[in-house]
Amino acid sequence: MATNEAGAMKPVAEEVVGLLQGLGVSETHWRAGTRAVHSPITGETVAHVAEASPAEADAAVERSVAAFEAWRTVPAPRRGELVRLLGEELRAHKTELGRLVTLEAGKILSEGLGEVQEMIDICDFAVGLSRQLYGLTIASERPGHRMMETWHPVGPVAIITAFNFPVAVWSWNAALALVCGNSVLWKPSEKTPLTALAVQALFERAVRAFGAAPEGLSQLLIGGAEIGAALTDDARIPVVSATGSTRMGRIVGERVARRFGRSILELGGNNAAIVCPSADLDLALRGIAFAAMGTAGQRCTTLRRLIVHESVYDTLVPRLAKAYGSVGIGDPREVGTLIGPLIDKAAFEAMQTALDAARAAGGRVHGGERLQVGGHADAFYVRPALVELDEQIDIVKHETFAPILYVLRCTGLPEAIKLHNGVPQGLSSSIFTNDLREAETFLSAEGSDCGIANVNIGPSGAEIGGAFGGEKETGGGRESGSDAWKAYMRRATNTINYSRALPLAQGVSFDI
Numbered sequence: 219m220a221t222n223e224a225g226a227m228k229p230v231a232e233e234v235v236g237l238l239q240g241l242g243v244s245e246t247h248w249r250a251g252t253r254a255v256h257s258p259i260t261g262e263t264v265a266h267v268a269e270a271s272p273a274e275a276d277a278a279v280e281r282s283v284a285a286f287e288a289w290r291t292v293p294a295p296r297r298g299e300l301v302r303l304l305g306e307e308l309r310a311h312k313t314e315l316g317r318l319v320t321l322e323a324g325k326i327l328s329e330g331l332g333e334v335q336e337m338i339d340i341c342d343f344a345v346g347l348s349r350q351l352y353g354l355t356i357a358s359e360r361p362g363h364r365m366m367e368t369w370h371p372v373g374p375v376a377i378i379t380a381f382n383f384p385v386a387v388w389s390w391n392a393a394l395a396l397v398c399g400n401s402v403l404w405k406p407s408e409k410t411p412l413t414a415l416a417v418q419a420l421f422e423r424a425v426r427a428f429g430a431a432p433e434g435l436s437q438l439l440i441g442g443a444e445i446g447a448a449l450t451d452d453a454r455i456p457v458v459s460a461t462g463s464t465r466m467g468r469i470v471g472e473r474v475a476r477r478f479g480r481s482i483l484e485l486g487g488n489n490a491a492i493v494c495p496s497a498d499l500d501l502a503l504r505g506i507a508f509a510a511m512g513t514a515g516q517r518c519t520t521l522r523r524l525i526v527h528e529s530v531y532d533t534l535v536p537r538l539a540k541a542y543g544s545v546g547i548g549d550p551r552e553v554g555t556l557i558g559p560l561i562d563k564a565a566f567e568a569m570q571t572a573l574d575a576a577r578a579a580g581g582r583v584h585g586g587e588r589l590q591v592g593g594h595a596d597a598f599y600v601r602p603a604l605v606e607l608d609e610q611i612d613i614v615k616h617e618t619f620a621p622i623l624y625v626l627r628c629t630g631l632p633e634a635i636k637l638h639n640g641v642p643q644g645l646s647s648s649i650f651t652n653d654l655r656e657a658e659t660f661l662s663a664e665g666s667d668c669g670i671a672n673v674n675i676g677p678s679g680a681e682i683g684g685a686f687g688g689e690k691e692t693g694g695g696r697e698s699g700s701d702a703w704k705a706y707m708r709r710a711t712n713t714i715n716y717s718r719a720l721p722l723a724q725g726v727s728f729d730i
C-alpha cells in the first residue's frame with residue numbers, strides 16, 4: 219500500500235489523499251479550505267481544511283445541547299452499543315488510520331498503530347462501563363429511610379486535543395462521555411485536523427450502523443484559538459477537557475472556572491526516572507531509551523529527567539550516550555526508524571533554545587543537532603539530546619516538547635526524591651530498582667508526587683485501564699480508566715422516606 223510498483227515510498231501528499239479517500243472523508247473538508255496542513259515528514263502542504271466560523275461553532279453547540287437532551291434518555295448499555303460499533307470501525311480501519319497518524323503527526327508506524335489500538339482499548343473499556351456507572355446505597359440515620367447516590371449525564375463535553383496524540387486523547391474523553399450520556403464537541407490541534415476528520419468519518423459510520431443516534435452527537439470544530447475560547451466560555455458546555463501546554467491550560471482552567479464549569483486538564487509533564495544501585499541496568503537502558511527518545515520526545519509522558527545514583531552513573535550514562543548516538547532517525551514510515559521528525563520548526567527552535575540555555579549553565583550536551591533527511595528544508599529531524607548537569611538548573615524545570623534528557627547524579631534516595639519532586643509539573647514518574655524498600659518508598663506518600671508512578675518501567679506508554687493525569691501544573695485532571703468517568707457525569711444524592719413518619723436528620727424537631 220505504501221510503496222509503488224518499483225518498491226519506492228509513495229509521495230506523502232499522494233498517500234494522505236489516498237488514505238482520506240479510503241477512510242471516507244469527503245473532499246469538501248480537506249481540498250479547498252483556508253488552513254494549510256503540513257506533514258512533518260517532508261514539511262510539505264498536504265491538504266487545506268475548512269475552518270469553523272464563530273457562528274458555525276455557536277450552531278454546533280446548539281445542536282450538541284439538543285443531541286444531549288435526547289441521548290441522556292437512551293439506556294447506558296444501549297449507548298455502549300454505539301461505542302462498541304465505533305471500536306469495530308477502528309479495528310477495521312486500524313492500518314489506514316494509524317498510517318495517517320504517522321503522516322500527519324510524524325510518529326513511527328508502530329506508534330501510529332499503537333495510538334489507534336489505544337482508541338480500540340478505551341472503546342472496549344467504555345462498553346463495559348456502560349453496564350456499570352455504579353452509584354452507592356448509603357445507610358440512613360433515620361428509620362424507614364434510604365439514601366443513595368445516582369450518576370446522571372451532565373451535558374455537552376468539549377474536548378480540546380494536542381497534535382502529539384491527535385486521535386487517542388479524543389477517544390479517552392469521547393468514549394467515556396458518550397456512554398455517560400453526553401454529547402461531545404471536538405477541537406483538534408490546528409496541526410492535525412486530518413486524522414480528526416478521519417475519526418469523525420468513522421464515528422459517522424458507527425452512527426449509521428447503530429441506527430437512531432441524535433444528530434450532532436459528536437461534532438468536529440476545526441479552527442484556532444478563537445474556537446477554543448468560544449467553547450471555553452460557553453455556559454451550555456458544563457465540562458471542558460483540555461490536553462496541551464500548561465500555558466494553554468491556565469487560560470482554559472481560569473475561563474471555565476469563571477462560569478463555574480468543570481475542566482479536566484491534562485497539561486505539561488516533566489517526568490523523571492530514578493536509577494538506584496540495585497537496578498537491572500539492561501532493563502533500565504531499554505526503558506529509558508523508549509521513554510526519552512520515543513515519539514521524538516513529544517509525549518506528555520516523555521522521560522525528561524534522569525536521576526542516577528553515583529555508583530552506577532559511569533556504567534549507565536556512557537551506554538545511554540552510545541544508544542543516543544546510534545538510534546535510527548528518519549522517515550517514520552521506514553522500517554528501522556525509531557525517531558521521526560519534530561512536528562515543526564517552532565519545536566526545533568524551542569529545543570535549540572533549551573540546549574543553549576543548558577550549555578550556558580555548564581551542561582555537557584551530547585547530540586541535539588539537526589539532521590537532513592531526504593533533503594526537505596521544512597522538515598525538522600534531530601538527534602535526541604542527552605545533557606549531563608551538575609544541578610537542576612532553571613531550564614530543567616520547563617517542559618521543552620522535544621527529545622532532551624537531562625541527566626543528574628545523586629547520592630541516595632532521599633536526595634533523588636527531592637530532585638524528582640522539585641519541578642512545577644507532576645504527571646508521570648518511575649524508579650528502576652530491585653530493592654523493595656526503595657520501590658515502596660518511591661510509591662508512598664513521601665515518594666513521587668506525580669499522578670503516575672511506576673517501578674521498573676519508564677514513565678510513558680500507560681495502558682488505558684488506569685486513571686491518566688497528574689498534579690501541580692499538570693492540571694489535576696484524570697482521564698481514561700479507573701473512575702475517571704465520574705468527571706463526565708453529575709452526582710445526585712437521594713434520600714427516600716418509605717415510612718409514615720417524618721423524622722428530621724440530626725434529631726432536629728419542627729412540629730407544626
Ligand code: UN1
Pocket residue numbers: 336382383387461516517518519520677678679680681
Ligand atoms: C500524551 O502524550 O498526551 O502514556 C498522552 C502514554 C500514552 C498517552 C500519552 N498512553 O505515553
